[in-house]
Amino acid sequence: MxxxxxxxxxxxxxxxxxxxxxRHSSILQAHASLVTGCSSHSFxxxxxxxxxxxxxxxxxxxxxxxxxxxxxxxxPTPQAKEPKVVLRPGPIKPNSSATKKASSTxxxxxxxxxxxxxxxxxxxxxxxxxxxxxxxxAQDLQEAYVHGVFKPPPPDASTLGKWWHTIVQYTKFxxxxxxxxxxxxxxxxxxRARLKGTAPGPPPTRAEVRMVALHEQDVRxxxxxxxxxIIAEELIPLVAIWAPWMLPSTCVLPIQRARIIEGKHRAAxxxxxxxxxxxxxxxxxxxxxxxxxxxxxxxxxxRLAQTDLCRIxxxxxxxxxxxxxxxxxAVAADDALLIREILPTKRVGLTDEELxxxxxxxxxxxxxxxxxxxxxxxxxxxxxxxxxxxxPEEGLERRLYLVLGYKPLGA
Numbered sequence: 436m437x438x439x440x441x442x443x444x445x446x447x448x449x450x451x452x453x454x455x456x457x458r459h460s461s462i463l464q465a466h467a468s469l470v471t472g473c474s475s476h477s478f479x480x481x482x483x484x485x486x487x488x489x490x491x492x493x494x495x496x497x498x499x500x501x502x503x504x505x506x507x508x509x510x511p512t513p514q515a516k517e518p519k520v521v522l523r524p525g526p527i528k529p530n531s532s533a534t535k536k537a538s539s540t541x542x543x544x545x546x547x548x549x550x551x552x553x554x555x556x557x558x559x560x561x562x563x564x565x566x567x568x569x570x571x572x573a574q575d576l577q578e579a580y581v582h583g584v585f586k587p588p589p590p591d592a593s594t595l596g597k598w599w600h601t602i603v604q605y606t607k608f609x610x611x612x613x614x615x616x617x618x619x620x621x622x623x624x625x626x627r628a629r630l631k632g633t634a635p636g637p638p639p640t641r642a643e644v645r646m647v648a649l650h651e652q653d654v655r656x657x658x659x660x661x662x663x664x665i666i667a668e669e670l671i672p673l674v675a676i677w678a679p680w681m682l683p684s685t686c687v688l689p690i691q692r693a694r695i696i697e698g699k700h701r702a703a704x705x706x707x708x709x710x711x712x713x714x715x716x717x718x719x720x721x722x723x724x725x726x727x728x729x730x731x732x733x734x735x736x737x738r739l740a741q742t743d744l745c746r747i748x749x750x751x752x753x754x755x756x757x758x759x760x761x762x763x764x765a766v767a768a769d770d771a772l773l774i775r776e777i778l779p780t781k782r783v784g785l786t787d788e789e790l791x792x793x794x795x796x797x798x799x800x801x802x803x804x805x806x807x808x809x810x811x812x813x814x815x816x817x818x819x820x821x822x823x824x825x826x827p828e829e830g831l832e833r834r835l836y837l838v839l840g841y842k843p844l845g846a
Contacts, residue, residue: 568676572672572673582689584689585608588600606668608688609686612683612686613686616683619650623650626643626647630647640776644769656683679691680751696791699746707841707843709743718836720732721836727832728832748796748797763831770820770821773793774817778814787806791809799813
């Protein structure tokens with residue numbers, strides 16, 4: 436048990452010097468008592484140094500007179516603080532030349548900003564907040580229940596049951612939309628045959644021609660739409676918010692269509708505010724009587740202005756100059772049908788939705804106007820372009836001049 440103590444006791448004389456033993460006597464006494472009690476080795480007696488153990492202390496003074504004199508002595512008064520001096524330099528008088536230079540800087544920077552706006556497109560609009568997207572999807576679903584497009588879930592359905600019911604209703608709606616595109620294909624073929632003159636019958640009406648064009652657009656959108664439905668059907672409501680151009684016309688809810696139209700109108704207003712000065716310069720340089728703007732003049736304006744003109748015409752901006760010309764030719768063909776059906780009687784036999792679409796395709800602001808004023812705007816347009824029925828190219832230039840004069844209502 437004490438074997439480690441015996442081994443360590445033999446090492447102490449060689450490791451500790453005698454002077455250290457006397458200097459640290461209190462510590463060495465404890466070691467010596469441990470070693471002498473555990474082994475037979477003898478060590479010289481270690482006496483503590485009287486110098487180390489001597490304690491000095493003072494005796495308190497008990498003289499009452501001296502204590503009273505000490506208590507009555509006045510305490511030293513604290514020295515008053517000197518007031519802080521705050522050094523604050525006065526304002527430097529501006530130099531007249533520097534002031535003149537600074538005043539000219541904002542105008543120059545503003546000029547540079549205006550020039551740069553033609554070179555760099557504006558930042559895209561910020562996406563909707565996830566909370567807003569959730570509310571928009573819930574509102575679409577509620578409107579579908581109200582208008583009878585979807586069948587509402589049972590009142591006692593659980594959360595899982597309501598979710599499954601919603602999935603089933605969306606599936607039925609999209610299935611019927613795809614089926615509608617397929618069932619109208621024979622009718623579209625028959626209209627095309629009459630349009631080409633290879634089938635007997637009267638010439639197609641404007642409504643039939645519009646249906647053929649709409650069917651062609653839906654067929655192009657059908658393949659990617661079906662792939663999205665098969666892979667992730669739950670994403671279709673989000674596609675209706677962020678990419679409505681991907682949906683066929685038969686697979687869009689009424690409230691989604693209203694949101695799409697509102698988004699196009701907002702984009703047209705922003706485009707007019709951004710590139711209105713450029714459009715005014717093109718109109719000022721117009722030639723002819725009535726004034727016209729050639730399509731070649733579009734190559735002299737920045738690409739941003741061309742893209743903004745596409746937004747006013749509600750067409751794609753990927754290839755702006757080509758799409759502008761394509762849209763103007765489509766409008767010219769539609770004008771020929773409307774002139775044949777409307778101008779003889781001056782009666783607009785279009786539905787409210789068809790009338791709004793016709794004005795939007797021509798870049799005519801009409802939002803919030805009563806139907807009588809909308810009909811007057813369309814008749815004025817048709818009477819203006821009817822003069823160029825024999826000069827189609829000049830008619831395109833006249834239509835471009837009219838579109839460049841787009842001004843939002845109330846601006």
